[in-house]
Every structure is written in C-alpha cells, then in structure tokens.
Amino acid sequence: FLLTARIVRPINQLTRGTEEIGRGNLDYRIDVKSRTEVGRLAHTFNEMTGRLKEAQKAMIEKERLNRDLEIAHEIEEKLLPRPNHRIPGYDVAGFHQSARVVGGDYYDLIPIDDEHVGITVADVAGKGIPGLVVMAMTSALLRTHAPSYRSPAEMLAELNTMLLPNMRRGMFITMFYGILHLPTGRFTFAGAGHNPLVHFRADTGLQSLVGTKGIPLGLYGAGRFAEKIANQSIVLAPGDGxxxxxxxxSEATNPEMEEFGIDGILETAREDCARTSREIVEGILERVRLFARGTPADDDITILAVKRAAAVVSETGALRAGGSRK
Structure with a gap:
C-alpha cells in the first residue's frame, strides 16, 4: 500500500497540475521532491509553467505597447492638417510619412486673421513617444500664440522660451515658420535651424534656395536664440510658389549610400513648377523612390508645397487670380 501511494500521489499531482494549466493558472507549481522519473517530470513541468508565465507577461506587454503606439499614431495624424486643407487664392499640398510607427515631423497651416495664414514645417530630433509629446506641445503652443505675433522670428523666439524648460537633454526641434499675406503674396518667414526654402517663379522658371539663419529650438536660452534668428521675405506673384x-x-539614400540631396528637389521644382502643388509633391516623392531603389527610409518624410493661383483674363479683359475663364 505504501509503495502504491508513493507512486500514485505524485502522478495525481502531475494530473492536477495539467488541469490547473488548462484553466490558465500559470502560478501553480507541483510539489514533488522525489528524484524519480516522476520527480524529474514534475521539475520540468514547473520550469515549463514558469516560462509560459513569462511568455504570457511578455505578450501582454507587447499588446499594451502596440495599443499605445496605435493611440500615439492616431494623435500624430490628428496634429497634421486635413488632406483637403485650403488657403483662398492658393494651391496647397502636403505629405507626411513616418519612418517608424510614430515619427517626429510635423507641418501645419494656422489661420491668423482674414488676410494672414501661418505656415510651419518642423522636425523633432527624437522620434517615438517622446518626440510625439514634444511635437504635440509645440503644435499647441504655436496655434495658441501665433495670432498674437506678426513677426515669425519673434514667434519662434517666444516658442523657444516656452519649450526650453520642458525639453529633455539632447532633444531639439528644427522649425520653419512663416506668415503669408494673402492679398499681396508676401511671405515673411524665419527658420530655427531648418532646411532652406525652395522658391520657384512662374515668369522665368527659375528656382532659388533661401536659407534661414536661426538655431534649433530647445538648445539655448532667449538671448543667444534671438541673436541668431531673423525674418526674411519673398513675394509670390501669380503662379509662383x-x-x-x-x-x-534631402537625406534619402540609395544602396550606394548616396544622398538624394537638395539638387534632386531643385530639379523637380524646375521641371514641375507649372504643375499643381499636388503634382509637384508627388513628383518629388517619385524621384526619391526611384533614387532609393528600395532602400528603406531612415527618417520621416514631410513636404509642403504652396503656389499662388495664376492670374487669368476674364472676358472683360480684367485680370483676376485663379478660377476658370468666364
């Protein structure tokens, strides 16, 4: 009887263990300490249950992380202008694509009053959730305070002052911000360490780079930042953009690790300047795709094109901007 009990009891415990696992109880451990085959089997069973528990925890954490990233991506999309964004008398097209699930690029069109619109493109150095938090904070601050400023340089300086105490070490933002005066086409802008503006003209077909002088947001205090930044302006005649x-x-690469460069952007602007803003943006994206030859994007891609509607002649002979011939 005793011999039978020594054999049957551990087997019963193994049976109960399998039943507990079947119910999802991964905390259950079999208390069999014998050095028999049954004891070794119980030890293996306990190790297996422990690994299942860890795998379950990892799966739950992965699902939670995936959900967090989905929510972050939804927030990122809501920060960008709607696809049908319009500026009266102007042709506007924007494109944004994150290299990761959540990126750090951002662009926006900000109504200031009936005659002025703020236009910005920015790149947060630091992607993922931290970059998204900074991007959301920047967007909210700019939209709140832009109507109070007519100087882009002063707006960026104020933005730097507001952001600086909240920036993590090593994180900064390059930003371009300008104010478009709709009736005249005058575009006044400033840059905080961002890429030069590509200006193209309808009458000559020429394009030019207009560099900006500022330093990125979030690196230095008000005094040094204000010393470096300055406003510049261009005037968009009908058809210009x-x-x-x-x-x-500009830094998209091909298999030989060569960069697309600003020359590729200028070439597209020269060939496509008579087309719509949407066609110009699509032309650049197609050139980048052909140049990369399948090389995965290493950084987020954002492009914004703005053109003043071309002047057309009505049947009375009067010039007016945009629209169809009447």
Whole structure:
C-alpha cells in the first residue's frame, strides 16, 4: 500500500497540475521532491509553467505597447492638417510619412486673421513617444500664440522660451515658420535651424534656395536664440510658389549610400513648377523612390508645397487670380 501511494500521489499531482494549466493558472507549481522519473517530470513541468508565465507577461506587454503606439499614431495624424486643407487664392499640398510607427515631423497651416495664414514645417530630433509629446506641445503652443505675433522670428523666439524648460537633454526641434499675406503674396518667414526654402517663379522658371539663419529650438536660452534668428521675405506673384521639407527628403539614400540631396528637389521644382502643388509633391516623392531603389527610409518624410493661383483674363479683359475663364 505504501509503495502504491508513493507512486500514485505524485502522478495525481502531475494530473492536477495539467488541469490547473488548462484553466490558465500559470502560478501553480507541483510539489514533488522525489528524484524519480516522476520527480524529474514534475521539475520540468514547473520550469515549463514558469516560462509560459513569462511568455504570457511578455505578450501582454507587447499588446499594451502596440495599443499605445496605435493611440500615439492616431494623435500624430490628428496634429497634421486635413488632406483637403485650403488657403483662398492658393494651391496647397502636403505629405507626411513616418519612418517608424510614430515619427517626429510635423507641418501645419494656422489661420491668423482674414488676410494672414501661418505656415510651419518642423522636425523633432527624437522620434517615438517622446518626440510625439514634444511635437504635440509645440503644435499647441504655436496655434495658441501665433495670432498674437506678426513677426515669425519673434514667434519662434517666444516658442523657444516656452519649450526650453520642458525639453529633455539632447532633444531639439528644427522649425520653419512663416506668415503669408494673402492679398499681396508676401511671405515673411524665419527658420530655427531648418532646411532652406525652395522658391520657384512662374515668369522665368527659375528656382532659388533661401536659407534661414536661426538655431534649433530647445538648445539655448532667449538671448543667444534671438541673436541668431531673423525674418526674411519673398513675394509670390501669380503662379509662383515655394517648397519646404524635412531631412527625410534631402537625406534619402540609395544602396550606394548616396544622398538624394537638395539638387534632386531643385530639379523637380524646375521641371514641375507649372504643375499643381499636388503634382509637384508627388513628383518629388517619385524621384526619391526611384533614387532609393528600395532602400528603406531612415527618417520621416514631410513636404509642403504652396503656389499662388495664376492670374487669368476674364472676358472683360480684367485680370483676376485663379478660377476658370468666364
């Protein structure tokens, strides 16, 4: 009887263990200390249960992380202008694509009053959730305070002052911000360490780079930042336009690790300047795709194109901007 009990009891414990696992109880451990085959089997069973428990925890954490990233991506999409964004009398097209689930690029069109619109393109150095938090904070601050400033340089300086105490070490933002005066086409802008503006003209077909002088947001205090930044301006005649973009475009690479460069953007602007803003943006994206030859994007890609509507002649002979011939 005693011999039978020594054999049957551990087997019963093994049976109960399998039943507990079947119910999802991965905390259950079999208390069999004998050095028999049954004891070794119980030890293996306990190790297996422990690994299952760890795998379950890892799966739950992965699902939680995936859900967090989905929510972050939804927030990122809501920070960008709607696809049908419009500026009266102007043709506007924007494109944004994150290299990861959550990126750090951002662009926006900000109504200031009936005659002025703020236009910005920015790149947060630091992707993922931290970059998204900074991007969301920057967007909210700019939208709140932009109507109070007519100087882009002063707006960026104020933005730097507000952001600096909240920036993590090693994180900064390159930003381009300008104010478009709709009736005249005058575009006044400043840059905080961002890429130069590509300005193209309808009458000559020429394009030019207009560099900005500022330093990135979040690196230095008000005094040094204000010393470096300054306003510049261009005037968009009917048919003229400009492009602004992030490093993901100019620094896109091919299998030989060559960069697309600003020359590729200028070439597209020269060939496509008579086309719509949407066609210009799509042309750049197609050139980047052909150049990369399948090389995965290493950085987010953002492009914004703005063109002033071309003047057309009505049947009375009067010039008016945009629209169809009447």
């Amino acid at each position: 400009f492009l602004q973009y992030t490093d993901g475009v």
